[in-house]
Amino acid sequence: MAARAPSRTLVLFNHNLTMLAREPGPLASRLVMPLVAIAVFEPLDRAAIGSRGGAVQAVTGMLVLFSMLSLALVGGSVLAERLWRTWDRLRMTPVRPLELLVGKSVPTGIVLAVQQAAVLGFGIVAEGLHARSLALLTMVVLVWSATLVAIGSALSLIARSQAELAAIQDIGSFIVTSLGGALVPLAEMPSWARQIAPASPAYWAMSSFRAAVDGNVGAAIHSGSVLLGIAAIATGLAVWRLKRSSTRSARL
Amino acid sequence: MLVAEGLVKRYGSHRALDGFDLEVAPGEVVGLVGRNGAGKTTFVEVVAGLVRPEAGRLQVAGIDALASPRQVRALAGVAPQELALYPSLTVREHLRLFAALTGLGGRSRRKAVDALTEELGLSEVADRRAGLLSGGQRRRTQAACALVGSPPLLLLDEPTVGADPDTRRALLSSVADRARAGAAVVYTTHYLAELDDLDATLAVVDAGQVVARGHRAELLAHLPSRVRVEFAAQGVGACGQASEVVEASFDPAATITRVLAGGGLPRTIEIQRPTLNDLYQELAASHGR
Numbered sequence: 123m124a125a126r127a128p129s130r131t132l133v134l135f136n137h138n139l140t141m142l143a144r145e146p147g148p149l150a151s152r153l154v155m156p157l158v159a160i161a162v163f164e165p166l167d168r169a170a171i172g173s174r175g176g177a178v179q180a181v182t183g184m185l186v187l188f189s190m191l192s193l194a195l196v197g198g199s200v201l202a203e204r205l206w207r208t209w210d211r212l213r214m215t216p217v218r219p220l221e222l223l224v225g226k227s228v229p230t231g232i233v234l235a236v237q238q239a240a241v242l243g244f245g246i247v248a249e250g251l252h253a254r255s256l257a258l259l260t261m262v263v264l265v266w267s268a269t270l271v272a273i274g275s276a277l278s279l280i281a282r283s284q285a286e287l288a289a290i291q292d293i294g295s296f297i298v299t300s301l302g303g304a305l306v307p308l309a310e311m312p313s314w315a316r317q318i319a320p321a322s323p324a325y326w327a328m329s330s331f332r333a334a335v336d337g338n339v340g341a342a343i344h345s346g347s348v349l350l351g352i353a354a355i356a357t358g359l360a361v362w363r364l365k366r367s368s369t370r371s372a373r374l
Numbered sequence: 375m376l377v378a379e380g381l382v383k384r385y386g387s388h389r390a391l392d393g394f395d396l397e398v399a400p401g402e403v404v405g406l407v408g409r410n411g412a413g414k415t416t417f418v419e420v421v422a423g424l425v426r427p428e429a430g431r432l433q434v435a436g437i438d439a440l441a442s443p444r445q446v447r448a449l450a451g452v453a454p455q456e457l458a459l460y461p462s463l464t465v466r467e468h469l470r471l472f473a474a475l476t477g478l479g480g481r482s483r484r485k486a487v488d489a490l491t492e493e494l495g496l497s498e499v500a501d502r503r504a505g506l507l508s509g510g511q512r513r514r515t516q517a518a519c520a521l522v523g524s525p526p527l528l529l530l531d532e533p534t535v536g537a538d539p540d541t542r543r544a545l546l547s548s549v550a551d552r553a554r555a556g557a558a559v560v561y562t563t564h565y566l567a568e569l570d571d572l573d574a575t576l577a578v579v580d581a582g583q584v585v586a587r588g589h590r591a592e593l594l595a596h597l598p599s600r601v602r603v604e605f606a607a608q609g610v611g612a613c614g615q616a617s618e619v620v621e622a623s624f625d626p627a628a629t630i631t632r633v634l635a636g637g638g639l640p641r642t643i644e645i646q647r648p649t650l651n652d653l654y655q656e657l658a659a660s661h662g663r
Contacts, residue, residue: 129474129479130475144462208458210424211519213423214423216475216476
């Protein structure tokens with residue numbers, strides 16, 4: 123009678139993809155904004171740190187900044203379900219918490235990966251970014267997308283309202299990306315900021331992308347592993363929160 | 375089909391369920407009635423696996439629902455009290471989603487979805503987004519999501535709140551059909567007439583416990599009616615009586631005859647049969663609340 127686990131996850135994946143396609147506005151803006159920002163910031167970065175370094179900084183910096191800001195897409199999609207009470211309705215079906223999270227987050231993860239691919243593609247074609255290893259770059263895109271999805275899911279299950287989530291995401295994203303060297307190259311940042319930069323996931327994202335562009339496999343794997351660790355912690359937190367939530371979402 | 379024994383669920387110091395016992399047989403409709411906050415919805419949420427009780431035992435179709443909540447969720451169709459629909463999905467997409475999550479696929483899913491939209495009068499709006507539906511259509515869609523796949527246990531929490539008479543009729547008819555086909559139904563409501571239509575037995579819930587169980591007529595039989603006789607002004611003057619007589623009575627006809635025998639011109643005679651509210655008050659008083 124009951125569907126097997128993989129098909130339930132697939133059902134939820136298709137369902138969430140449909141939901142994203144029905145409201146394409148946020149997706150479109152998140153694809154266009156970073157491209158415009160790169161075009162504007164690239165000359166500044168080029169002037170500050172040279173031709174090649176400038177292009178890498180502008181492209182990877184804007185990629186990390188706007189992908190962090192796109193956390194709102196992940197978190198918002200889960201929180202909207204809680205506000206519509208459909209999250210609880212889904213929990214009343216035979217779906218497992220992990221299936222629910224995977225079905226919800228993979229489509230948004232794909233959107234994030236597409237956003238990053240578009241930014242990198244624009245960087246390569248329009249800004250002269252030269253990536254030594256596309257395979258490594260793809261791996262980093264997937265790891266960073268997974269990290270963002272995990273963080274967004276955890277935040278959306280912790281936040282008590284849309285306003286709280288927006289505040290956490292906006293302020294958090296800005297601080298994390300600033301400290302991570304996405305806005306200003308690390309070398310140009312004050313020493314206290316450089317000291318605490320490794321505490322920011324954006325720092326490891328920037329390191330991963332830079333390493334992938336340079337074709338430095340070891341450095342990319344090291345930074346990627348840190349990101350996967352962050353993703354694992356966030357996923358654990360989200361699943362734990364989902365399992366122990368013995369209250370109605372309507373009580374938000 | 376469903377056996378609940380001694381369920382306890384606390385929210386802080388509030389005991390939402392406080393030794394909740396209930397049995398529901400296949401084909402039986404049990405109307406959970408009680409004041410707001412009595413524990414009806416919490417019980418539904420416990421059976422639906424949304425809320426975990428601190429104590430007690432719960433079995434559904436012989437399965438320990440607290441040890442294997444997912445297995446029980448596969449057997450239950452739930453219509454929560456508050457609407458839970460996706461504004462951007464159509465009626466048909468809702469039904470397809472919940473049918474798929476309960477294991478229906480391919481042709482059987484299409485057939486089930488088409489049959490339900492027809493049965494609940496949703497065919498004309500099947501491809502309309504939920505955000506554009508009327509209140510009654512949303513209620514029907516929510517109920518249809520619970521009924522899809524013909525689950526052997528239905529948990530319907532005030533499914534007709536705010537619904538128009540057509541919606542109410544359609545839903546009651548569908549629920550009655552499911553019960554006749556053998557489904558066990560837990561139906562919470564404040565509308566007693568609906569439970570009469572469903573030939574339901576009542577479980578009166580108060581302070582997290584089932585305090586009375588039986589058919590409506592049995593439960594109200596020991597409560598008196600309220601007889602009110604209002605006299606015209608000249609009657610009051612002629613007999614020197616109060617302008618109004620109100621008495622509790624088990625034999626309203628005899629009471630009215632006796633009151634009228636005292637003289638005076640009656641202007642209004644009212645007989646108010648005992649209501650659930652009277653039963654709640656009586657049960658609360660007998661339990662010292």
